Amino acid sequence: MALRSNKDEFFDNLETQSGTDRQKYLDKKLKEKISYSYDKAPAVKKLLDKAGINPKDIRTVKDLEKLPITRKTDLLEMQKSSLPFGGVLAMPLENVERIFISPGPIYEIQPSSMKWFAKSFWAAGFRKGDIAVNTFTYHMSPAGILFHEAIKDCGATVVVAGTGNTDLQIQIMRELKVTAFVGTPSFLNTIIKRAEEMGHNVKKDLFIKRAWFTGEMLPPSLRKLFEEQYSIDTYQAYAVTEPGGAIAYECKHKSGMHLMDEYITEIVDPETGKQLGPGEVGEIVTTQLHNPNWGLIRFGTGDLTSYVTEPCQCGRTAYRITGIMGRAGDAVKVRGMFVVAKQAEQTIMSFSQVARYQVVVGQKDHRDEMVLKLELKDDSIDKNKLSVDINNKFQDICRIKADRIEFVTPGTIGEKEQGIKDVRKWE
Numbered sequence: 045m046a047l048r049s050n051k052d053e054f055f056d057n058l059e060t061q062s063g064t065d066r067q068k069y070l071d072k073k074l075k076e077k078i079s080y081s082y083d084k085a086p087a088v089k090k091l092l093d094k095a096g097i098n099p100k101d102i103r104t105v106k107d108l109e110k111l112p113i114t115r116k117t118d119l120l121e122m123q124k125s126s127l128p129f130g131g132v133l134a135m136p137l138e139n140v141e142r143i144f145i146s147p148g149p150i151y152e153i154q155p156s157s158m159k160w161f162a163k164s165f166w167a168a169g170f171r172k173g174d175i176a177v178n179t180f181t182y183h184m185s186p187a188g189i190l191f192h193e194a195i196k197d198c199g200a201t202v203v204v205a206g207t208g209n210t211d212l213q214i215q216i217m218r219e220l221k222v223t224a225f226v227g228t229p230s231f232l233n234t235i236i237k238r239a240e241e242m243g244h245n246v247k248k249d250l251f252i253k254r255a256w257f258t259g260e261m262l263p264p265s266l267r268k269l270f271e272e273q274y275s276i277d278t279y280q281a282y283a284v285t286e287p288g289g290a291i292a293y294e295c296k297h298k299s300g301m302h303l304m305d306e307y308i309t310e311i312v313d314p315e316t317g318k319q320l321g322p323g324e325v326g327e328i329v330t331t332q333l334h335n336p337n338w339g340l341i342r343f344g345t346g347d348l349t350s351y352v353t354e355p356c357q358c359g360r361t362a363y364r365i366t367g368i369m370g371r372a373g374d375a376v377k378v379r380g381m382f383v384v385a386k387q388a389e390q391t392i393m394s395f396s397q398v399a400r401y402q403v404v405v406g407q408k409d410h411r412d413e414m415v416l417k418l419e420l421k422d423d424s425i426d427k428n429k430l431s432v433d434i435n436n437k438f439q440d441i442c443r444i445k446a447d448r449i450e451f452v453t454p455g456t457i458g459e460k461e462q463g464i465k466d467v468r469k470w471e
């Protein structure tokens with residue numbers, strides 16, 4: 045792939061393809077992937093045979109629903125019983141250039157070309173002339189080297205810093221006049237705080253203009269701090285180790301992360317594996333297409349998100365995921381919709397009148413019933429109006445309405461009782 049000029053907004057043509065073209069592209073790539081890995085990767089043959097599916101039965105992304113989800117624990121088991129790759133590798137071992145080790149340990153390989161992966165950094169404005177400090181580990185796990193290659197592929201210069209050593213990182217950043225930071229939001233925050241403790245004026249003594257984050261979500265408050273107080277343009281990406289790379293990335297409009305066309309990313313009901321529609325919360329399940337020699341189909345990340353299909357002003361046409369809302373175990377299914385604890389909390393506590401809350405999910409006449417119990421800071425306010433406002437917002441964000449809102453006496457809800465309580469009895 046030829047590198048675009050410094051001014052270009054897009055890294056490749058896939059980013060702006062039409063919806064129909066994308067569907068055709070992904071379906072075609074999927075067919076190739078399944079047919080190739082069925083022949084070459086024993087784990088894929090086993091997966092399809094066990095499900096009673098012929099490779100020819102998988103023609104479209106929708107057909108993936110016929111196959112079970114493989115989670116990290118499954119992959120670990122597969123690798124333990126068939127070392128080292130659990131039958132996922134579809135090429136002779138001697139042709140593998142790099143092997144990575146993720147916690148488990150889980151063994152993964154890096155394909156020979158990851159050029160496309162640079163688009164996540166490209167969208168964040170990394171270009172020739174940038175000096176980027178890469179603070180992800182170069183040890184065992186893929187992060188350090190993968191991000192290194194991608195930054196380099198944007199034309200920027202990489203400082204091989206790795207993790208930790210805050211004081212030394214600050215010295216390096218000053219002396220090399222580092223312009224871009226690659227790491228976690230919390231580590232950049234640590235660096236800034238430490239630099240200030242050391243008596244530096246971060247805006248004047250450091251030269252960071254942009255930051256690219258993954259590994260943890262960027263809280264809106266921290267983004268605001270970085271951007272407004274320190275003039276650092278921030279971008280985040282969602283990366284998963286096992287299928288190898290970042291599967292979604294932000295553009296300059298920062299309203300969700302565009303999905304990469306090098307993966308098929310499904311948002312599914314974690315219990316049934318069925319694909320969900322826009323706005324519905326489900327698990328991120330991903331099938332990578334970029335490496336024919338890695339036969340990992342429908343890898344379940346355990347992370348929850350939802351996606352939006354509205355066009356983005358940047359011109360990229362891929363759907364956007366809206367950020368990680370929690371882990372699959374943190375959600376409670378109410379009338380077919382997942383309500384995530386963190387999302388419910390953010391929705392309710394955005395009303396400053398509320399002191400404490402509890403979401404109680406029960407059953408009435410064989411139907412799920414959701415009650416929001418609220419303690420107020422000031423009992424004299426207009427409760428009817430607040431009920432309507434909260435429930436509307438709950439519907440907007442959590443996609444489901446509460447059946448009832450109850451105002452309880454202050455002190456009723458203990459500090460540890462905040463959150464979602466599932467009192468349904470499954471008999």
Ligand SMILES: [Zn+2]
Pocket residue numbers: 295296297302356357358359360
């Ligand atoms: Zn965009």
